[in-house]
Amino acid sequence: MSDHHPHEETTMSPYAARIRAIEGLLLEKGVLTEPEVQDSIAYMEARSPANGARLVARAWVDEDFEELLLSDAKAAASQLGMEPEHPAEFVVVKNTPGVHNLIVCTLCSCYPRAVLGRPPDWYKSFAYRSRAVREPRAVMREFGFEPPEDVEVVVHDSTADVRYMVLPMRPSGTEDLGEEELASLVTRDSLVGVNVPRL
Amino acid sequence: MTFEPGDRVRVLPSAKPGHVRTPGYLKGKSGWIEYMIGEFPNPEELAYGHSGLPERPLYKVGFLQPDLWDDYEGHAEDYLYADVYEHWLEPGEGGTK
Numbered sequence: 001m002s003d004h005h006p007h008e009e010t011t012m013s014p015y016a017a018r019i020r021a022i023e024g025l026l027l028e029k030g031v032l033t034e035p036e037v038q039d040s041i042a043y044m045e046a047r048s049p050a051n052g053a054r055l056v057a058r059a060w061v062d063e064d065f066e067e068l069l070l071s072d073a074k075a076a077a078s079q080l081g082m083e084p085e086h087p088a089e090f091v092v093v094k095n096t097p098g099v100h101n102l103i104v105c106t107l108c109s110c111y112p113r114a115v116l117g118r119p120p121d122w123y124k125s126f127a128y129r130s131r132a133v134r135e136p137r138a139v140m141r142e143f144g145f146e147p148p149e150d151v152e153v154v155v156h157d158s159t160a161d162v163r164y165m166v167l168p169m170r171p172s173g174t175e176d177l178g179e180e181e182l183a184s185l186v187t188r189d190s191l192v193g194v195n196v197p198r199l
Numbered sequence: 200m201t202f203e204p205g206d207r208v209r210v211l212p213s214a215k216p217g218h219v220r221t222p223g224y225l226k227g228k229s230g231w232i233e234y235m236i237g238e239f240p241n242p243e244e245l246a247y248g249h250s251g252l253p254e255r256p257l258y259k260v261g262f263l264q265p266d267l268w269d270d271y272e273g274h275a276e277d278y279l280y281a282d283v284y285e286h287w288l289e290p291g292e293g294g295t296k
Contacts, residue, residue, distance in 0.1 A: 136273065137277075153274070159220050
């Protein structure tokens with residue numbers, strides 16, 4: 001195993017060491033090849049929350065695109081040149097003045113990786129996964145967002161074959177902004193629903 | 200059995216061991232069918248190297264938060280969706296939004 005990553009020996013955590021050992025075994029036994037591992041890394045690194053921000057900004061300025069995003073999110077992502085292909089479904093849920101959505105995966109860390117890349121570490125934490133379903137409003141408060149009194153909070157627990165992303169509301173005062181400027185307001189946290197975009 | 204949007208359902212309180220996609224906090228809880236998402240290979244079989252066939256219907260199921268937690272801190276109208284396979288559901292008497 002150390003053939004591939006000798007320089008990391010001194011700083012590797014026990015978990016990283018275990019993964020390296022498993023990777024080494026899979027390569028040695030021919031289950032995986034090095035190019036496949038590199039392709040997989042490249043695939044994940046080519047994806048980021050910026051993709052989600054582009055989808056949201058386009059939906060804010062183009063009603064037809066918003067409709068497509070909400071009815072067939074993979075088709076919408078493909079239209080913007082993304083490669084959302086993944087065995088799981090991709091569903092976008094819309095925040096409205098009456099409904100605020102929050103995404104969690106209580107069982108593990110399901111996340112729309114094909115579009116947004118890797119989830120943040122807190123998304124995978126036991127604290128977030130257990131508290132998001134039990135006290136979602138308290139969790140959002142800790143992220144700096146207090147859902148208004150008259151808003152229903154809707155939690156989506158991605159327990160199976162669907163990956164969810166939030167379409168947040170366009171902040172007021174952004175009427176004059178272009179699509180690119182709008183996209184810059186859309187944070188990763190707002191795509192999970194723990195916060196909202198702000199001007 | 201097949202469910203339609205709006206049907207009240209209860210999640211089976213099964214203690215089935217191994218890989219399941221029904222989280223513990225929903226077992227025995229009642230809610231409603233929002234819609235059928237589609238049919239997918241059964242992940243409880245896929246996890247052990249089987250084909251997962253025949254595919255199983257998967258539903259988006261809604262639950263009122265106060266029906267899940269006795270001490271829910273938010274609003275009585277708050278709700279939660281989870282994606283639950285048909286073989287984990289039976290007819291129930293849950294609240295609905």
